[in-house]
Amino acid sequence: MDKKFIRNFSIIAHIDHGKSTLADRLIEYTGAIDKRLMKDQLLDSMDIERERGITIKAQTVRLQYTADDGNTYQLNLIDTPGHVDFTYEVSRSLAACEGALLVVDASQGVEAQTIANVYMAIEQNLELIPVINKIDLPSADVERVKKEIEDVIGIDASHAVPASAKEGIGIKEILESVVKYIPEPKGDINSPLKAMVFDSWYDSYQGVIILIRVIDGELKVGDTFCFMSNDKEYNVDKVGVFTPLAKNVDKLSAGEVGFVISGIKELKDVRIGDTLTDPKNRTKEPFPGFKHVKPVVFCGFYPVDTKDFEDLRDALEKLSLNDSSFTYEPENSAALGFGFRCGFLGLLHMEIIQERLEREFDLNLITTAPMVIYKVYKTNGEVVEVDNPVKFPNPGEISYIEEPIIKATIIVPNEYVGNVIQLLQSRRGFQKNMHYMSSTRVILEYEVPLCEIVLDFYDKLKSITKGYASFDYEHAGYREADMVKLDILINGEPVDALSIIVHRDQAYYKGRDLVEKMKEVIPRQMFEIAIQAALGNKVIARSTVKAFRKNVTAKCYGGDITRKRKLLEKQKEGKKRMKMVGKVEIPQEAFLAVLKIN
Ligand code: GTP
Numbered sequence: 001m002d003k004k005f006i007r008n009f010s011i012i013a014h015i016d017h018g019k020s021t022l023a024d025r026l027i028e029y030t031g032a033i034d035k036r037l038m039k040d041q042l043l044d045s046m047d048i049e050r051e052r053g054i055t056i057k058a059q060t061v062r063l064q065y066t067a068d069d070g071n072t073y074q075l076n077l078i079d080t081p082g083h084v085d086f087t088y089e090v091s092r093s094l095a096a097c098e099g100a101l102l103v104v105d106a107s108q109g110v111e112a113q114t115i116a117n118v119y120m121a122i123e124q125n126l127e128l129i130p131v132i133n134k135i136d137l138p139s140a141d142v143e144r145v146k147k148e149i150e151d152v153i154g155i156d157a158s159h160a161v162p163a164s165a166k167e168g169i170g171i172k173e174i175l176e177s178v179v180k181y182i183p184e185p186k187g188d189i190n191s192p193l194k195a196m197v198f199d200s201w202y203d204s205y206q207g208v209i210i211l212i213r214v215i216d217g218e219l220k221v222g223d224t225f226c227f228m229s230n231d232k233e234y235n236v237d238k239v240g241v242f243t244p245l246a247k248n249v250d251k252l253s254a255g256e257v258g259f260v261i262s263g264i265k266e267l268k269d270v271r272i273g274d275t276l277t278d279p280k281n282r283t284k285e286p287f288p289g290f291k292h293v294k295p296v297v298f299c300g301f302y303p304v305d306t307k308d309f310e311d312l313r314d315a316l317e318k319l320s321l322n323d324s325s326f327t328y329e330p331e332n333s334a335a336l337g338f339g340f341r342c343g344f345l346g347l348l349h350m351e352i353i354q355e356r357l358e359r360e361f362d363l364n365l366i367t368t369a370p371m372v373i374y375k376v377y378k379t380n381g382e383v384v385e386v387d388n389p390v391k392f393p394n395p396g397e398i399s400y401i402e403e404p405i406i407k408a409t410i411i412v413p414n415e416y417v418g419n420v421i422q423l424l425q426s427r428r429g430f431q432k433n434m435h436y437m438s439s440t441r442v443i444l445e446y447e448v449p450l451c452e453i454v455l456d457f458y459d460k461l462k463s464i465t466k467g468y469a470s471f472d473y474e475h476a477g478y479r480e481a482d483m484v485k486l487d488i489l490i491n492g493e494p495v496d497a498l499s500i501i502v503h504r505d506q507a508y509y510k511g512r513d514l515v516e517k518m519k520e521v522i523p524r525q526m527f528e529i530a531i532q533a534a535l536g537n538k539v540i541a542r543s544t545v546k547a548f549r550k551n552v553t554a555k556c557y558g559g560d561i562t563r564k565r566k567l568l569e570k571q572k573e574g575k576k577r578m579k580m581v582g583k584v585e586i587p588q589e590a591f592l593a594v595l596k597i598n
Contacts, residue, residue, distance in 0.1 A: 001074050003189075003255040007182045008213065010078040010093055012121055013103035014111035014470060018133040021165040022103060022174075023061075026077060027244060029171045030063040060199075060211060060257055061244040067179045075178060076257040078198075080117075086345065087474070088293045091120050092198040092273050095287075096213035096257060099127035099182030101174065102149075106132045106140035106162070110148045110437070111470035112409045118153050129177045130160035136167050144438075152437050185255030186215075193217035193225065194283035195252075195276040200267060202321035206238075208264035211257070212276060216283060218253035219260065219276070228275040228286040234262040267324045293325050295343025296404065296475070297350055297454055298387040300331060300368035300497060301357070302339030304577060308363060309338045315361035316340060319353060326353055331388070335495045335581045336366060341388055347454055366579050368497050369594045372451045375402040375478055389499035392485045395536065402478040404450040407432070409443065409472050416465040417442050423460060427452035428503065447476060451501070456595045486511055488518070489532040489539070490584050500594050512541040513597040519543040521589035529584055 013019040063075040080093040094100065100121050104114055121128060130149050132142050142162050149157040161177055163170030187194075199211040212219075219225060219239060226233045238261040240248040252258045264270060272293075275286035303312050316328045327343040344350040350370060357363050374386045377399045386392050408429070412420050424431075424446050433445035448457075453473065461469050484507055488498035502510050511533030518531050522545050529545040577588040 001253070001256070003184050003187070005071055005073045006076070006185055006255045007073055007099070007178050008076045008078065008097045008185060008255070008257055009099045009101060009178055009182050010080050010097050011101045011103055012080060012090075012094075012114075012117040013133075014105070014108075014113040014117075017103050017105040017108070017111070017114070018165045019103055022101070022131070022133065022163070023077060023079060025165050025168055025171050026063065026075075026175065027061060029168075029175065030065050030075070060242055062241040062257070063243075065175050065179070068176060069179070073179055074256070075175070078257065086349075087116075087120075089199070089272065090117065091124070092196070094121055094124045094126060095273075096196060096198045097124070097126055098185055099129065099178070101178070102128045102130045102155075103133050104130060104145055104149060106134045106142055106145055107137045109145045109441070110152050110411070112411050112472035113470065115153065115409060115411075116472040116474070118155075127182050128155055129174070129181055130155070130157045131170070131174055132160050132162050133165055135162045135169065136164040148438060152443070187254040188216050189218060189254040191216035191254075192281040192283045193219055193223075193276065193278040194285075194287070195219060195225075196287040197227075197270060197272055197274045197276065199272065200270040200324075202267050206261050208261075208267055208270060210260050210262075210264070210270055212252065212260055213257050214252050214254050215287065216254050217278070218251050220251040224279060225260075225262075225276045226279040227270070228277055228282075229271055230269070231279075232269060233279055234264060237261045237263060267321055270324075293345060295325070295327050295345060296450065297344045297347055297370050297372060298341060299344075299350060299370040300333065300336070300339050300366075300388075301328075301342055301354070302333065302336040302366045302368070302497075302579070304364040304366055304579060306337050311361065312340065312357070312363055312365070315357050315363060316342070318361075319356060323353070325349070333368075333390070333497045335497045336368075336579055339366075343387065347458075364577065366497075366577065366588050366591055368591050369500050370454050371501060372404050372454060374483060374501065377401070386501075389485055389501055390496050392499075392501060395484070400480055401483045403481040403483060405447055405476045405479050406450050406453060406473040407476040408446045408448050408453070410446070410461070410469055411437065411441055411443050412465055412469040413441050416468060417444070419464040420444060420461065420469060423457075423464060424448060427457065448473075449479075449481065449503075450475075484535055486514075487534045488514070489530075489534060490581060490586070491530050492532075493582055494534070495581055495586075497591060507535055508540055510594075510597055511535075514593055515541045515543040517593040517596045518590045519545055521587055521593060523585065523587065524548050525585060527583075 011019045011023060060078045063077060064072060065075050066072045078093050078096055080090045104110055132145050134140060135142060146157040146160050161170050161173045163174060194216040195212040195214045197210050197212055201209055203209050219236060221236050221239060223236045224233055238248055239252050239258055240246055241258040277283045303309050325345055328340045331341040332338055354367055357365060376384045376386050376393055378393060378397050379399045410420060427448055429446040429448040431446055435443055437443050458471060461471055482504040483501050484504050486500050486502050486507055487494045515531045515533050524545055526548055528547045531543045532539045533541040578585045
């Protein structure tokens with residue numbers, strides 16, 4: 001197709017401002033799919049995405065639109081994941097576009113992720129078309145939101161399109177704006193092949209599927225290409241586009257977006273952001289920089305039932321086929337037995353993987369407290385990266401420690417600013433900036449240690465602002481911090497899987513709170529259980545779970561056998577997420593009690 005008639009764009013928005021709903025309407029309006037097949041939020045293909053209402057994997061669709069100027073355009077709508085854990089995927093998806101629809105909720109206005117996404121789009125030089133969505137709501141205020149877009153983001157909102165994705169208002173105007181304001185792709189069909197990989201996944205029938213944006217040249221079935229990062233060569237078996245159902249085409253040429261299937265066996269061989277070229281006629285410059293995304297949050301996954309260990313390994317292997325950004329390696333805990341240490345891009349990513357393991361593979365897991373990576377500088381000059389409390393060096397060997405820091409942006413209505421500042425201070429936050437966004441809302445910028453965010457920050461923020469605050473963050477390097485290892489002893493025995501790393505100033509109150517929280521979740525057993533928190537050899541807090549006084553089955557008089565069985569069944573049910581540690585049964589909640597401390 002002539003590049004003049006191609007438009008590549010994506011939709012960026014704060015969560016829940018209506019990105020997926022708008023994508024559905026655009027697909028429906030351009031008639032890309034039969035109404036009967038149209039499911040809500042078609043682009044979010046995985047069940048779990050549909051249930052949680054978030055988009056995990058970037059997807060893309062080709063639409064045909066005949067504009068008022070009489071020409072038929074090829075519109076490639078590239079879906080981007082909206083969550084901060086997947087920032088790198090967002091930036092690569094945006095790099096495949098020339099423009100973006102910036103969707104802002106007309107009743108809520110600009111939020112933290114709106115700003116974060118806009119910065120990424122501006123970095124990629126994208127043309128932005130503001131879409132003010134949800135104008136059907138009584139509380140919609142289009143003029144206020146336009147002003148906010150201009151004041152806070154600093155882009156012209158005079159051509160913003162008022163719309164309601166839900167009611168189908170403004171859809172044609174949006175498509176006309178795409179054609180009019182978003183530039184045609186650059187690039188030259190006669191130059192050597194140059195294409196950027198912006199997504200890939202594993203399909204059990206087709207193997208690895210990669211999504212590319214062709215910049216120069218073209219790629220046909222039967223061609224040979226190579227990845228510029230590793231020079232591995234492959235033959236093209238199929239090229240195609242999503243409409244949104246997969247459709248094979250003969251070739252993809254400069255400016256176009258589509259998928260390639262080429263017998264690649266492992267997802268690991270494909271890197272997002274890499275460049276494809278023709279090994280015999282190479283492009284001079286690869287697409288600027290691809291990055292190896294590294295996990296930042298780690299935790300242990302252990303099967304409740306030790307005999308499920310191999311099943312867990314299989315499940316992790318299968319999941320990693322579709323998500324090369326999480327890592328896993330076997331680990332051994334004295335308390336929990338054999339399990340895996342897993343690394344994630346963020347807490348949401350961790351929850352998604354955990355949920356998929358339990359749901360799709362029917363596994364029953366114990367998860368240990370999430371932890372960030374500390375850089376420990378030892379007195380002997382060695383530097384170790386520690387992602388597991390068990391591997392934390394002895395205090396005598398440590399010269400100093402550095403922890404990861406993030407820059408947080410929080411947007412909050414005036415009346416909650418005090419609460420939010422208090423929360424950030426309690427999380428060792430450091431204010432960088434604070435200003436009024438309008439007469440009713442404030443933007444706060446803070447530097448905060450990542451470990452303080454990983455544990456429950458977002459939930460706390462929501463609860464102290466009645467859900468009105470929005471939050472986004474980016475990584476901001478490492479900084480020195482006085483961290484110590486807090487051990488937990490059960491009946492005098494340290495339980496390795498319960499150890500956590502905390503800041504020295506917080507060790508006492510966290511220790512006290514933690515043993516109290518554990519006491520609440522560890523069920524009474526036939527004997528007394530002592531729970532202690534210790535720094536090195538020094539016990540700093542203690543609580544006790546009293547022993548049972550009665551045998552629960554005693555009251556059944558030994559007469560009614562079915563009743564007795566029922567009661568035992570019931571106890572068994574309650575046991576599911578428990579792990580025997582020594583003689584003591586410890587439930588999942590105790591391993592994550594650290595998430596509950598104030
Ligand atoms: P993520 O994919 O999770 O980032 O969210 P999103 O931005 O895609 O939002 P989504 O399309 O899932 O919409 C969020 C909620 O807003 C849903 O309940 C939609 O039904 C609703 N919604 C979307 N557009 C409109 C609209 O124009 N008017 C109204 N009233 N509700 C809308």
